[in-house]
Amino acid sequence: MTTIRQFRWPDYDAVVAVWAAAGREPVPRAELNPELFLVAESDEQIVAVVMGTYDGRRGWILRLAVHPAHRRQGLATRLVGELEQRFTALGCPRVNLLVMPDNTDGLSFWQALGYIPYPDVLCSKPLQTT
Template identity: 40%
Template sequence: MSDLHIRCAAPTDIDAVLRFWRTAAEGTSISDDRDGVGRLVARDPEALLLAERDGVMVGTVIAGFDGWRCSAYRLAVAPGCRRQGIATALMEAAEQRFTALGGRRADAMVLEANERAHHTWAASGYHREDHWRRWVKPLRG
């Protein structure tokens, strides 16, 4: 994977990230817009990691840390680039970030219906905690 480069997103990447998620990520979120991603990048400039090959975005992950828990969101790989180790490389970079910040546990938000992703997370050493049910409420500003 020597041709793969992982870097933090910059404000100038926001539109490209949103386009990428429309084709590579399954499902959308209320915060998948220019303002939402812009706030993420402004608040924590190292959280949104991009994988690039020859200058083309091929993967993303949000490696968020709130001072207590590490959370991975939006792990996505371009459909034509899957099964090439990109997700693994992104998660290794995310986990290095978590460790450097003092994180002790990482959670991943994964769509229930995305069976392919369940296998990817399991192969990466994550396990499912079915006893936790996440309740989500969109916040209006």
């Protein structure tokens, strides 16, 4: 049985392993906010994760990853549903996310959950850190 729960700091290495298996770069500990960071756990192993944030105006889904050995079991849908419930409890009126243009499977997944693509222009500026 798979359970969904809030991320805890001792989970970090297992979460990094899921990101690596899914072909994603790790997010540094300093950038994590456990409040809206959920994990799916099966047989005491973390097999999927979703990160969200809320700025008081909009919710954002920043990263969703499922270990390849555990895909097509509804874990991503369950994680997103739980995150959406937490956004709702915070009074969040809208949730946004970014999908890369060539990620047709990802776009189909999000559209099936009711997310609507908008033709907004994403602007980004890399900052030099010291």
